[in-house]
Amino acid sequence: MAKFERAYELMLAREGGYVNDCDDPGGETYKGIARKKQSEWVGWQIIDRMKLQLNFPANMEGNQLLQQEIARFYKSMFWDKVGGDLVNNQELADLVFDFAVNAGVSASVGLAQKVVGSACDGVMGLMTIEAINRFDPDHFAAAFMVEKCRKYLSICKKRPESRKYFFGWIDRAVN
Numbered sequence: 001m002a003k004f005e006r007a008y009e010l011m012l013a014r015e016g017g018y019v020n021d022c023d024d025p026g027g028e029t030y031k032g033i034a035r036k037k038q039s040e041w042v043g044w045q046i047i048d049r050m051k052l053q054l055n056f057p058a059n060m061e062g063n064q065l066l067q068q069e070i071a072r073f074y075k076s077m078f079w080d081k082v083g084g085d086l087v088n089n090q091e092l093a094d095l096v097f098d099f100a101v102n103a104g105v106s107a108s109v110g111l112a113q114k115v116v117g118s119a120c121d122g123v124m125g126l127m128t129i130e131a132i133n134r135f136d137p138d139h140f141a142a143a144f145m146v147e148k149c150r151k152y153l154s155i156c157k158k159r160p161e162s163r164k165y166f167f168g169w170i171d172r173a174v175n
Contacts, residue, residue, distance in 0.1 A: 002093030004079045011098045014172055018057035023161050031070050043069040081105045083124040088133045095144055111147040148173040
């Protein structure tokens with residue numbers, strides 16, 4: 001069975017640190033957690049207090065409580081919702097989890113369902129988990145990558161401001 005810790009470390013390496021990009025619809029973001037989309041996350045209270053310190057944002061990395069809240073957030077909001085613990089292949093669990101963080105749980109699960117040929121409802125159920133576990137891992141990884149690229153193209157067509165993120169998204173999709 002796949003392990004959250006590995007998927008989490010890989011995902012964090014892609015998400016980066018603190019940013020506040022005016023073109024990002026999520027607004028202020030720390031390690032991929034967007035204030036506008038996850039405004040109720042308890043970590044924002046910690047971050048707001050840390051902003052009063054002179055060494056902000058560098059001081060956030062050393063705050064153990066904040067780092068624990070980030071891990072809890074990703075485990076409950078993404079890993080558990082994509083059924084990561086039930087996927088036999090670590091690489092496939094990593095892929096579905098990472099895309100869920102980047103594009104949303106429903107989008108990631110929907111793409112996984114499309115790849116394995118199960119009903120596309122965007123909700124990870126036991127039938128989808130079983131289909132993923134039976135599917136050839138190399139075929140899944142390749143097909144999932146193609147579908148992610150299509151999704152990113154669609155996002156850029158609908159929201160031209162997002163084009164500046166396109167090559168970073170494609171790099172994330174293929175690596």
